[in-house]
Amino acid sequence: MHLDSTGGQTRRILEEQGIETFVADTMMRVESRPHTVKSGEGLMIILRGINRNAGADPEDMVSIRIWAEPARMLSVRFRPVRAPQMILEELNDGRGPQSIAELVIAIIEKIADGIAAFVDDIEERMEIYEQRIEEGAKSEIRGDISAVRRQLAVVRRYLAPQREALDTLYRYAGGHFDDEETYALREQSYRMTRYIEDLYLVRERAMVAQEELMNRVAHEQNARTYLFSVVATIFLPITFISGVFGMNTAGLPGLDYSPAFWIVAAVMGVTSAAIVIWLRFKKWF
Numbered sequence: 001m002h003l004d005s006t007g008g009q010t011r012r013i014l015e016e017q018g019i020e021t022f023v024a025d026t027m028m029r030v031e032s033r034p035h036t037v038k039s040g041e042g043l044m045i046i047l048r049g050i051n052r053n054a055g056a057d058p059e060d061m062v063s064i065r066i067w068a069e070p071a072r073m074l075s076v077r078f079r080p081v082r083a084p085q086m087i088l089e090e091l092n093d094g095r096g097p098q099s100i101a102e103l104v105i106a107i108i109e110k111i112a113d114g115i116a117a118f119v120d121d122i123e124e125r126m127e128i129y130e131q132r133i134e135e136g137a138k139s140e141i142r143g144d145i146s147a148v149r150r151q152l153a154v155v156r157r158y159l160a161p162q163r164e165a166l167d168t169l170y171r172y173a174g175g176h177f178d179d180e181e182t183y184a185l186r187e188q189s190y191r192m193t194r195y196i197e198d199l200y201l202v203r204e205r206a207m208v209a210q211e212e213l214m215n216r217v218a219h220e221q222n223a224r225t226y227l228f229s230v231v232a233t234i235f236l237p238i239t240f241i242s243g244v245f246g247m248n249t250a251g252l253p254g255l256d257y258s259p260a261f262w263i264v265a266a267v268m269g270v271t272s273a274a275i276v277i278w279l280r281f282k283k284w285f
Contacts, residue, residue, distance in 0.1 A: 002075045002084045010076055017074060019067060027065040027076045034162035036169045042069040043172055045104065047165065048158040049111040050118045053080050057151075061158055064111070066104060070176065073100050075107075083110035101177045108166070108188045116191075118155065119198050122148060126205050133209055145210050152203045156196065163192040234275050238268045 014024040023044050026032060037044045045066040051057065064083065065076040075084060087106050090096035097103040125148060129141050166189040173182040241264065 002077070014074070014076075019074070023067060027067065030078060032063065032065070034158060034165040036165045036172065038172050042067055043169065043176060045165065045169060047108065047111055048162055049081060049083065050114040050155070051079070052082055052114055052117075061155065064107065066107065068100055068104050068176070070100060073103055082114070083107045086110055101181045105177075105181060105184050105188070108185070112188055112191050112195075115155075115159070115195050119195050119202075122151065122202055123198070126202055126209070130205070130209055133212055142210070142213055145206055145213070149203065149206045149210070152199055152206065156199050156203070159192060159196050159199065163189060163196060166192055234272050237271045237275065241268050241271070 011024060011028055014027065019027075020039060023037075023039055023042075026037075026044060026046070032046050034046050034048050036046075043066075045068065046063065047066070048061045048063050051060045051062050053062070062079050062081050063077065064081045067074045077084075084107065087096055087103065087110065097106045125144075129145055129148070132141055166185070170182065170185050170189055173185055177185060
């Protein structure tokens, strides 16, 4: 039985099905991290999945809460989760799980498949961003890389406890899963570990890419500042000379000498050339 908590009757149905109060409270909690709890003959499993609903952000993760007993299973969702619908379609086609244990594993596999698709997508995006950085792109992709880091932070926040939830479910497998099902459950735990490691590597790549962008921007800013400093150094003595001879005071030499302007201009030109030669000699530019 798959219940939509937005319908308003979910809590009543859980009580009618004899679900313990603390289990029902947990399954109805809006925000709940992934974990597994054993109570009597049943297992409560709370899992998170990538939000693949139309128009939704992938990192706005959906949640499914499962109560599994040897002869029945109930699940609760707050937003549409594709895994149960996909399994229902398989069952309608004569395929899919044949027991409660297989149904639980099938849901876990579908959720893991969605996480795998997200990991592949974000790795491809990082490859594109890294290539664009190599081609010289800078500020136009800084926002994209920041968005990747935010997505990774949110997804990794839930995947780490999800791995622990699957490990706990594996420890409780006895009496609920046969050997083949237990092996499949362990494989899903290993998958989650690989995805966490992959996301960690993508996060490191995003950090390196962002640092590279910041270094390039800082280098360009320093180069511009350096250029302005060189220009100011060249024109400083010229400005001083022009300032002195531009003073409107009596007694300045050469005021009545017609070639004086050209002499001063020549001195200014020679001074500027000397400064340029000196800067080149010092290899400052």
